[in-house]
Amino acid sequence: MDRMLVVVFNDENRAFQGKTALTQLQDQGNINVYGYAVVAENADRTATIKQADNSGPLGSLFGMSFGALAGALFGPAGLMLGAAAGLGGGAAVDFTNLGVGQDFLDDVAKTLTPGKVALVAEVDEEWTAPVDSSMEALGGVVLRRALSDVQKQVRQENIAAMKADVAQFKAEQAQAQADRKTRLQEKINQLESRIEAQMQKLQERGIISDKKAQARAKALEAKAAVAQAKAS
Numbered sequence: 001m002d003r004m005l006v007v008v009f010n011d012e013n014r015a016f017q018g019k020t021a022l023t024q025l026q027d028q029g030n031i032n033v034y035g036y037a038v039v040a041e042n043a044d045r046t047a048t049i050k051q052a053d054n055s056g057p058l059g060s061l062f063g064m065s066f067g068a069l070a071g072a073l074f075g076p077a078g079l080m081l082g083a084a085a086g087l088g089g090g091a092a093v094d095f096t097n098l099g100v101g102q103d104f105l106d107d108v109a110k111t112l113t114p115g116k117v118a119l120v121a122e123v124d125e126e127w128t129a130p131v132d133s134s135m136e137a138l139g140g141v142v143l144r145r146a147l148s149d150v151q152k153q154v155r156q157e158n159i160a161a162m163k164a165d166v167a168q169f170k171a172e173q174a175q176a177q178a179d180r181k182t183r184l185q186e187k188i189n190q191l192e193s194r195i196e197a198q199m200q201k202l203q204e205r206g207i208i209s210d211k212k213a214q215a216r217a218k219a220l221e222a223k224a225a226v227a228q229a230k231a232s
Helices: 012-027 060-074 076-084 102-111 129-137 150-173 178-231
Strands: 002-009 031-041 047-053 117-125 141-146
Touching: 002 012, 002 102, 012 031, 012 047, 012 117, 012 129, 102 141, 117 129, 129 141, 150 178
Parallel strands: none
Antiparallel strands: 002 117, 002 141, 031 047, 031 117
């Protein structure tokens, strides 16, 4: 399952050990790592990116994910740091496209207090025990969230509700007086504009999901090829 991981450590050295452990888990076939970043939380609640790698199979797609995450956690300063580290693009991506809820952000913000360091990664893991065991052995607190289609369903329900309102307003408009017709038309225009925006976000999410699926497939093919080469 495709997940966003945030592992919080008490110091930078432990965070880098966590990054090494994550790489080892991938080499052992327990997980696939699509990209990572080590981020330190400063006393003024800004962030410093210590190390990042988005050169994996998801390439710039992880950059967008991390850029959005940095922006949500650290505000504009986080986004600027993301761009400086070659992980920009998050500012242009609606965070809900990642399928990660506000409750996850709140949990991370409470755990990642000033002076602590986080290992942020997008991974594919079949079960959570390998990562949890490795990170907890280093004193890390693991927070994870599956990158699901929940937000897609919410958007679709919102669109359906707004379309129902538009239909109701149009029915009333057909029988209304001139001044009332004008006010109803303004409401219709506003709702139709919002529907269009929501439809655009659904389309963007679909494009990102398709590209991630293709990248994951290529990564698995490459991994299988390496394993076959070693076996022959």
